[in-house]
Amino acid sequence: MNNQQKNDGALQCLPVESRRDQKAFLALERDVYRDNPHWIPPIWSERRKIVGFKYHPFYDDADRQAFLVRRDGRPVARVLAIVNHAHNRRYQEKRGFVGFFESYDDAAASQMAFDHALDWLREQGMTDVRGPVHPSLNYEVGLLVDGFDSPPTFMIPYHLPYYEKLFLASGFEKTQDVYSYEAHIDILKSLDPKMLFIVEESTKRFNVKCRMIDRKRFNQDVRTFLEIYNQSLQQTWGYVPMSEGEIDEQSAGLKHLIVPELTSIAEIDGKPIGAGFGLLDYNQVIRKIDGHLFPFGWLRLLMGKRKIDRLRLISTNVLPKYQKWGVGLVTLSRILPDAIEHGIQIGEFSWILESNRLSKGTVERGGATQTKTHRLYDRAL
Numbered sequence: 571m572n573n574q575q576k577n578d579g580a581l582q583c584l585p586v587e588s589r590r591d592q593k594a595f596l597a598l599e600r601d602v603y604r605d606n607p608h609w610i611p612p613i614w615s616e617r618r619k620i621v622g623f624k625y626h627p628f629y630d631d632a633d634r635q636a637f638l639v640r641r642d643g644r645p646v647a648r649v650l651a652i653v654n655h656a657h658n659r660r661y662q663e664k665r666g667f668v669g670f671f672e673s674y675d676d677a678a679a680s681q682m683a684f685d686h687a688l689d690w691l692r693e694q695g696m697t698d699v700r701g702p703v704h705p706s707l708n709y710e711v712g713l714l715v716d717g718f719d720s721p722p723t724f725m726i727p728y729h730l731p732y733y734e735k736l737f738l739a740s741g742f743e744k745t746q747d748v749y750s751y752e753a754h755i756d757i758l759k760s761l762d763p764k765m766l767f768i769v770e771e772s773t774k775r776f777n778v779k780c781r782m783i784d785r786k787r788f789n790q791d792v793r794t795f796l797e798i799y800n801q802s803l804q805q806t807w808g809y810v811p812m813s814e815g816e817i818d819e820q821s822a823g824l825k826h827l828i829v830p831e832l833t834s835i836a837e838i839d840g841k842p843i844g845a846g847f848g849l850l851d852y853n854q855v856i857r858k859i860d861g862h863l864f865p866f867g868w869l870r871l872l873m874g875k876r877k878i879d880r881l882r883l884i885s886t887n888v889l890p891k892y893q894k895w896g897v898g899l900v901t902l903s904r905i906l907p908d909a910i911e912h913g914i915q916i917g918e919f920s921w922i923l924e925s926n927r928l929s930k931g932t933v934e935r936g937g938a939t940q941t942k943t944h945r946l947y948d949r950a951l
């Protein structure tokens with residue numbers, strides 16, 4: 571079956587309940603992208619958790635229901651409906667979310683998937699819906715609408731060009747874009763002198779000291795980073811702080827992925843006030859192990875670190891008090907020499923909200939090029 575299949579035959583949409591249904595829900599993603607050279611499989615064991623088929627702390631404060639559409643018994647579309655109670659408390663909304671949408675180019679099937687998800691959200695008392703989020707802004711976000719001609723970096727979603735028309739046909743309208751920017755290491759040769767001046771002045775003004783994550787207190791430092799992440803994004807559009815359980819979950823996962831030399835913690839008088847890290851583009855290895863960590867995929871993932879030449883600058887966060895004083899640039903500058911020594915050729919800044927003018931302006935002034943756009947949509951229920 572391909573994306574240009576004939577859209578005839580009987581359609582049926584049912585909630586995903588059995589293990590067999592869960593397996594079919596996950597397998598559809600591989601089937602849809604089977605012939606696409608740019609799609610990278612997820613780490614399947616993590617995908618099972620993040621959609622709620624195995625325990626994940628996000629769902630301690632959220633409800634979800636997966637739906638799978640079959641045409642003549644064959645899976646053709648899927649979606650996950652989500653009620654994020656933490657979001658609704660924070661923003662005093664009754665907003666549901668949809669995520670993990672996948673479909674063949676089949677308008678009737680995708681419409682049926684959305685209809686069932688939206689009906690379920692109405693039953694939960696929701697009045698509006700936003701998506702796609704996988705499953706919140708703290709994880710994978712948005713529908714790819716520009717930049718289909720290259721693979722995504724690690725933890726950035728990839729979609730097919732026709733997906734947007736399926737969202738629009740179901741009544742969704744754009745609410746916010748998020749951008750990915752790319753910069754080759756050679757850009758350092760022509761870096762705006764004003765940016766170097768900002769780094770020097772900010773360092774002197776606040777006596778900022780930057781260090782990498784300490785291997786001897788790795789867990790504590792990773793948690794410090796996530797706590798700064800939580801505090802720094804308080805005014806960011808749509809943001810909801812991670813729970814203690816999510817912080818613990820993320821800390822455990824990052825422990826095996828973070829390269830200390832590609833991290834930075836900024837301190838003033840010994841107190842952490844900023845943190846950032848570059849995450850190697852593990853997709854270069856995940857493609858080779860087909861997303862399977864077992865039995866030996868995890869070993870290939872760890873052993874392949876040194877050959878990865880692409881870095882996703884996933885986050886540089888500074889406490890609100892220091893955000894307009896260039897401390898983010900100071901934090902980032904500590905990583906650059908070690909990234910060069912590692913052999914990094916390309917850095918990707920992702921993702922950046924279109925409404926985040928400070929970050930967007932800084933990255934563009936530095937000479938980075940916008941490469942991908944992911945879109946979030948809203949609609950009333």
